[in-house]
Amino acid sequence: MKTSTRISGPLPALALCAAIALPAGGALAQSGYPSKPVRIVVQYQAGGSTDTIARMLGEGLSKRLGQPVVVENKAGAAGIIGTDYVAKSAPDGYTLLLTVPGPISFNLALYKKLPYDPRTDLRMVSDIVTPRMVMVVNPAVPAKNFKELVEAVRKEPGKYAMGSWGPGVQPHQLQVFMDKTYGTSTLHAAYKGESPMAVDLLSGVIPMTLGSAATMRPYIAAGRLRALAVAGPTRAKSLPDVPTFAEQGYKDQIYTITGSISLMAPAKTPDDIIERLGREVVAVIKQPGVRKRIEELGLEPVGNTPAEATAAYKAFLPVALQLAKDTGVTLD
Incomplete structure (x- = not known):
């Protein structure tokens, strides 16, 4: 026999409120996000282009999220810390x-053991900007294009050194690729950052590098460095007069690959938070003033969805890992 209990007064309304407050798959539990300041961690010291982008992004997100967004620099160990x-x-x-x-x-191929695995410990929120890489030489180098550089390097084994900001990074990858592919004999000059490398490039201590357009563009404009080619599938907006490697007949992946500066979160961050952050990032990057500031830095604005950023990372990763492995470098 069925029995029923009738509750009178305000209790049904209270019960309804309690039911509404219960989390449904975690989504409702996060409905108040954010309720306190958000931190964006940058792996390098303050003052660099990544730090500048982080502060620009934080400023825009703070207005949209209604909470302070603070940039925190945790530099060291090639971004590992x-x-x-x-x-x-x-x-x-x-x-x-x-x-x-x-x-x-790249670190997945370079280091024998990492304290994290980006594939399982982190997830994408959005690609923020794309840095463009440009092959530059000191004006003392006679080459006016990449083919002439290869020929000059081949004629004088051991004379030319490729500057980089560390073992296994893109300039080092290119140096190894050139030696393997074109029969050149070059040296690798590793620095603790792009800035000290640029100083020696300008003074002629090293003759060439594949550097970021953001760093190299002012020196190119002043005639203190000569740009030979940009990496990537298209010309760089910040260097429209510099042809791509592909335009000059060099179409291997090392010449066309581009990676992004991306916003990521711990892997188990709820989907609703990731989607909210993704929407807000897209809105910030779409702002004309923000895009202008990004382009003035020699970078190219992206601002895509979490799904798009994840797909781009999955496509980029195997190519990047193979290029890093090809250098033969491993680090402890």
């Missing part, structure tokens, strides 16, 4: 990572 910190942070949307490609791609 900052990346590991975020990977092990609470997956609640309050600690994010703005990362260049190396710590989430």
